[in-house]
Amino acid sequence: MRRFADLLELLALTPSRTRKIEALKRYFSEVPDPDRGIALAVLTGEMNIRNVKPALLRETVLAQVDETLFALSYDYVGDLGETIALIWPHQAEGELPGLSTLVDLLNFTSKAELPKVIGGLLSQAAIHERWALVKLATGSLRIGVSARLAKTALADMSGVALQDIEEVWHGLKPPYENLFAWLEGRADRPDIDHAARFHPLMLSNPIEDRDFEKLDPKDFSAEWKWDGIRVQLVMGPLGVSMFSRTGDDIGGSFPDVVENAAGEAVLDGELLVGHGFDALSFNDLQQRLNRKVPSGKQMQELPAFVRVYDMLFDGDEDVRALGWEARRGRLEKWFRNNPQTRMDVSEILPFKDWDDLGRLRRQGADEHGHEGVMIKLRTAPYVPGRPKGNWFKWKRDPNVVDAVLMYAQRGHGKRSSYYSDYTFGVWKGNEIVPIGKAYFGFTDEELKQIDKWIRAHTTAAFGPVREVKKELVFEVAFDSAQKSGRHKSGVALRFPRINRIRWDKPAQEAARIEDMEAFVS
């Protein structure tokens, strides 16, 4: 455990990517199975200790620490795991077991016994081990290391291409002994059933204005950007799975889709809800996403379907190396041979040039609420990750409103000492009423300036929340507005973010509630 704690600390604090990779390589080559595999699972977010939830940790710590003192400490530190690690009142009363033993212990202890077991482990640990222990138990690292970085280290260490590792990754399970055996040349590549597994997705990059002059419209195809969630349908002889973009199997929540899927293929598309393939809003989809198992009534009112835009496997044939156009041909043919009731094909938008597509995009946004358009290189193979120059998203311009900062709260994680969560509002008569909350969209430098402003303009404090003078105007961008009973203003914003800080603008000139009504769809 000490070794793993040292590794986590180094990864959290070393700014250099090269040094992080070096440290990971050293760890993976020196630590034996199965501990290194457990570490890999933790670093890639694959370690899920079912019964250890924040509430249980809180309960564990409150058995030892006064609740008020804990609350004040948490507000100061800003990270639950780190607060627990720092505040635990006993230390180094023994030696912690190795990683795999620890994980077994946490997994096989009953929920009722867990607080005692975790408490015992915390007391055995040295201070920096407690930090790693809590991170391990909650599976939430937040140390700025991506799964990709860990896999890059594996590729670096072994000479096996990163893409080859990604390819088998979703067919493997902790502690990955067969993976390490392959990487070290002691065994063949792990044999996984390729057609039956999740395959990492191909992602797009936002297009910039200056990109257009370098791109020939004839080389590209365009489609609407659908406002649902990205899914991968894996349809094999043994059944149908539907994965989210991170590889979680969500088929169980959408029996209406998976039970009606016919044929064999691996398809990429957007999960939507609506009758007759007429997509409803994301808000409607959200109601289905919130339910693990939908009721019959829900499935009737909000039937789900998948709008398919790409094909990875045609039957059991891997077609990812083909260009987009060839895959699209295969996809259309497959749909003709396998008629579907809960899947359709995303339509292609004909356009002459970029101006023409720009007009379509605006029209789509204004008349149908489309999020924007996707632009795809006709010759591009299907490559996992975010390859440059292949797929672009061209989002519609966001709505903006000038709102007044009302309350601020300290952030969590990296921003734990800064006031970085903002509630803002608009005028209603002579008072300002809140319309939303945002915590990103500004640079680190701007965050420091806002933080300073907040400290100097606080009028009241309620626990961790500060009320400020109603003087600072934010230009807030948002995707859409909805009626809401939760806010005093009656309006809620979807995906709000701070677009600009209007240091120059007097609060009197901020928007009024009447202005918001134009945005409500």
Next chain:
Amino acid sequence: MGFIINRDLYVPELDAWIDPPEPRARAIITHGHADHARSGHGAVLATPDTIEIMKVRYGEDCAGRFEALDYRTPLQVNGATVSFYPAGHILGSAQVLIEFAGQRAVVTGDYKRLRDRTAQPYEPVPCDLLITEATFGLPVFQHPDPRDEIARLLKSVAAQPERSHLIGSYALGKAQRVIALLRDAGWEKPIYLHGAMIRLCELYQALGVDLGELLPATGMPKAAMMGQIVIAPPSAIRDRWSRRFPDPVVCQASGWMSVKQRARQALVELPLVISDHCDWGELNVSILESRAETAWVTHGREDALVYWCRQQGLAAEPLALPGLDDDGGEGGE
């Protein structure tokens, strides 16, 4: 009940202020850090070491008149008595005991209880009213043994001989303590100093604190600094100044470094949890040992310590002293 000290640390009987942020006719200074000792007072009462430190930092004539008072030496003024007791914070740091009309009030200034050979060791002083700092007044602060922190530093130096280690430390107190800890851990090579550290290190040595061989960090060829340890103010370490060193490891010696998210924000690669203030446990012990019935809490995270004091049956309240930031201000650390 009336107290012999006001809530702005003015003592009517002596007509004097303790650590006043503005120039006053008569000031009692607990120690030499800038948020406690300022220039421009009429008369200053302090320990001999603190007076030397003030003169080095602000000039010989930074106060109208200096009066030195040794530890444990009562001084009678208008029927009241003032005396100093070691606070263990930095060289010359003192707690101030005021006695008048049968009441004893102690202003701790900044203090710590861990062993430190660069400061006179803390002594508990029984009193009725304790005015304590709370820089690390939250139970998340449990300072480790500084010798373990130095061992981690030396391990990192040995493992990366091609890099230099830059330790961000405040020029007064922390720098000298880190140097002393390094010497005690067996580091015999010269230690390199940023210009801002030099005069105060010389003063410590002149006052009898052995720090070994110290050299200026500037003017050395880059290659010669591989495997060396450099001490500089935190601000210089992340500035252009540090570019003269080979692939430096940014370290910082501070009690704040126990919070990893703080260390990440400050871009510190090797945090060293070395504090010149009490941690939570030391604050608790000190308050109980004083046997005070009333505690006023200042300089830091007052809320938690006030809450704790009340749980112990003390009358406690926070003191909002001017010139102090509510958080992130590192109070002489």
